[in-house]
Amino acid sequence: MSVSRNATYNLIGAVLPILLALVTVPIYLKLVGTDRYGVLAIAWLLLGYFGLFDLGLGRATTYSIAALKDAPAQDRADVFWTAILTNVLMGVLGALVLWGAAAFFFDQIFKVDPALRPEISAAVPFLALAVPIATMTGVLSGALQARDRFLETNMVSVLSTSLFQLLPLFVALAFGPNLSLLLLASVAARAIAIAVLWWRCHLFITKGQKARFDRSQIKELLGYGGWVTVTGLFGPILVILDRFAIGAVLGAKAVTIYTVPFQLAQRITIFPNALVTAVFPRLPTASPEERAALSDKAVRVLLAGISLPILGAIYVLHPFLDLWVGSEIGRPAADVGVLIVFGYWANAFAVVPYSWLQGMGRPDLVTKCLLAQIPPYLVLLYFGMKWFGLIGCAAVFAFRCSVDFLLLWWAARRRLNPAPLIGLVALPMLAGAVISAALDYSDWRWWASGALLGMITAILCWKIAPPELMDRGRALVKRFVP
Template sequence: MEKSMVKNMAINFSGLVLPTFVSLITVPAYIHLVGVERYGVISLVWTLIGYFGILDLGMGMAAQHQISKAHAANDPEARSRVFWSAIWLNLGTGIIGGILIYFGAFAYTAYVAHSSPAMQQEVYHALPWLALAIPIANVSWVCAGAINGVERFGIYNTNQTIGTFLFQLLPLAAAWKIAPNLQTVLAAAVVARVLAVIMLARASFKVLDIKRIEWPQLGVAGGLFKFGGWMLVATISSMITDSLDRILLGANLGARFVTYYTVPQNLVTRLNMLPNSLVRTLFPRLSAVKREHADAMVQQSLEFLNGVFTPIALFVMLVLAPFLHLWVGQEIAIASAPVGRILIIGVWLVGQASVTRIMIQSQINPATAARIGIVQLPFFVTALWFGIARFGPIGAASVVVLRSLADYGLLLWISRLHARPIAADMLMHLAFLVAGLGVAFVIDPIEYPLQSIAAAFVISGLNLGCSLLTRPALRSMARSFVHELNVRLKRRVKSTV
C-alpha cells in the first residue's frame, strides 16, 4: 500500500475521530442549557434533515467520481464543468427539500416527537431556518466531493473539523448568551453551516482552480444523475438494512430488548471509523486509475485493513464486557456484551465489503452494487425475523453477521478480483475472531476483568504477529513506519540538546 495512501487514511481517520469527541463533550452542556425535551426535539429535527439528505441524489459522490477522472486526465475545464453542474443541481433539489421541510416539520414534531404546544410554537418560529439548512447541506456535499476528488484530504478534513466545531459550539454559545430556545439554537446552527459551506466552497475554488461561475451542462448533468442515482439507491438500501434489526426486535420482543441490542451496537459501530477512512481515501484513486492498478490497490488495501483492524476488533471484543459494566451497569452489561461481541464480527466484515463495493462502483457499475443490496433485502428480513423469534438479540446479531459475510462474498465474486488470496487472508483473520469470541465466552469478563484484558493483549498480539509473518507487504510497511518513527525521534532529541 502506497505511503501517500496510508498518510491520507490517517488524515481521514483524524477527521472522523475529532468531531466524535467534540459531540460527546458538548451533549451534556446542551441538555443542561436547553433541557431534556427541547434537546430531544432538536435531535429529531436534525434527524429529519438527515433524511432529507437523500435529495443530494448521490450527486456528491458522482461529482467526486467524475472530478477524479478529470483530475487524472489533467483536464481543469472538465473539472469545472462537473463541479458547477453538480452545484446547480444540488442547489435546486435542496430548495425543493427546504420547501417540503418547511411545510412538514411541524407535523413531524407534533405527531412523531409528541412535543408540547409551547415546543410546537418554537418549531414554528424555527421553520425558516430549517428550510434554509437543506440547500446549504446539499451544496456542502458537492464541495466536499470536489475536494476529495482531487485527493486534498488534509484541506477537506481541516475545513470539516472546523465546521463541526462551529456547528457544535456556536449554537451552545447562542443558547447561553441569547436564549435557550429552538429558534436561537437552530438559527445559530444554520449560521455555523453557512460559515462551513463558505470555507468548503473557497477551498473547492482553490484546489480546482475555478475562476468563474458556469451554468450546468445537460450532458454532464445526465452523467451525474446516472451515477448518482444508483449511489442513492445503494444508500437507501443500506439505511433500511441497518435499521431493520432494531425495528423487528422492538416489534417482536419490546423496547427493553432493543436497549440491550442498541447500547453495544452504537458502541461497536464506532469501529467503522477505520474502514470508513480507508474507503474515503480509496474511492477517488480507484475512480482515476485503470483496472489492473485498481485490482492490486484493492488487494493491498484489504490486506492492510485485515492486518490493522483485526487486532483492534479482537481487543475490543475481549474488553467490551468490563467496559459496559463500568459504563452502563452490570444488568445491561450481562445482557448486552454477548450481542456486542458478535456484532464486532459484523462490523469487521462490513469494513471489507465496503472496500469491494467501492471497487464495483468506481470500476464496473454502481448499479451492480446497488442491485446486490436490493436482492438481499427479502432474504435478510426473513432470516432476521426467524433469528429474533428463536434466539432474541443474539439471533439478530448472528443474522447481521451472516448477512455481512454473504454480502462480502457476493461483492468479491462480482468485482472479478483474484478472490482466492483475498478470501484466504479473510478466513485466517475470521478464525482469530471466532477464537476470540470463544475465549470471551469462556472467561467471565465481569468477574475476572484483568484476565479478560490480558487475554485481549495476547490474542491481538498473536493476530498481529501472524499478519506480519504471512504478509510481506505489511512487514515492509511496519519496518518503514518504525524507521521513520526512529528518525523523527532522533531529530527531536538533537533539537532539544
C-alpha cells in the first residue's frame, strides 16, 4: 500500500470537482435562472445534511473491513452486507423524513415566485429518492478504501460529481429548466456512481461469498458509526457559529466580509484530508508503534508540504481580494482572512490525531473533544467580537483551531511531542500574518518581509521533511529540469 500514491489520488479527486463547479455555476444561472438555481442549491444542501442518515456507517465499514485484512473473505463480506442492509433501512427512513421536511420548508417558509411552487412540490419526491442513494455511497466507498482501492473510489467520485453537475445542465438544454427533471437527472448521476461502486465491491469483497446479514455486527457498526455521526453533527457547529454570531450582532455586511476569506481558507483542508484518508485503512491493524510512526510522519509531511504555500497565501490574500471583490470589501476581508488562513493551517494538523483516534476504535474521544470546546468557544467568541469586532472573531477562531489540535493529540498520545516543531514553523507564519496586514502591498517592506519569511519557512520545511518526501521532490525536479 502506497500512502503517498493514495493521498495523490484523494487530492486529485477533491480538486477536480471544485474546478468543474467554478465553470458550471455561471452556466446554471443562465440556463435555469436565479430562482430555480436557489431551489436547487437548497435541495442539494438538504440532501447533504440528510446524508447523516448514513449514521457513520461509511467510516465504520472502512474500520471494520480494514481490521479484517487477514481474516477469511467471508468475514469481510458479512460486514459489507450487514452495513449495506442497515444503511438501506436508514436511508429509506431519511428519505421519508426529508420528504416531509422539504415539502413543509418549500411550501411554508421558502420565499419564491408563487408560480414556481407547483413545480417545486412535484420535485420533492425525487429529492427524497436521492437520500438512500447518497447514504449508500459512503458504505460502498468505505468498503473499497478498506481494501486499498483508492484509485477506483476517486475515479468514481470524480465521475459522480461531474455527472451530478453536468447531467442537469444537459436536461435543461434538451427539455427546459423543469425542477423535477433536474432533480431526476441528479439522482440518475448518483445512481450511475452507485452501480460502478457496487460492481467494484463485488469484485474485491463479495465475489464468491454468501450474502449474509450478521446481527452481531450491527451493534459494533452502529456503536462506532454513532460517534462518527455525533461528530458530524457537532463538528460543523464549531465552524459556522462565528457567522451566526456576526450576523446577529454586527450585521449582514460584516458576515460578507468574514465569509469571503473564510470560504477561500476552507480549501486548505483538502490536502490534510487527502493524506489521512489514505493512511486510515492502515491504522486498525497497526501496532501502537506503527501508529505513532505514521502519525509523526504525517505531521512532518503536512508541515513541510503546506506551510510555505500557506505563507504565500497569507501575503497574496490582500492584493487578490482587492482585485476580486474590490478594495471596499477586500481590505477588511483580507485583514480578517490572514488570521482565518493561519487558523486553518493549525487545524490541518488536527486531522492526524482525529484519524488516529478513529483508527484505533475510539471515535468517542473525538466527539468528546469537540463537545468540550463549544462552551468556552462561545464565551471567547462573544468577548472577542465585543472588544475587537471581526478581527477578534478571526483571532478566536485561529486560537480554537490550535486548541483543537492540542486536545486531540493529547487524547490520542497523552503527550504533545509535535507541538514545539509546529510552534517553530508557526513563528514566521504569525509574523507574516501581522506584517502583511500592517503594511500595504505597494510598500517595498511588504515584499521584502515576504521574501525573508519565505526563505526562513522554506529552510525549516526542508529540515523537517521526511527523507521519503525529499526523495520524491528531487525526482520530480529532475523530471522537469534535467
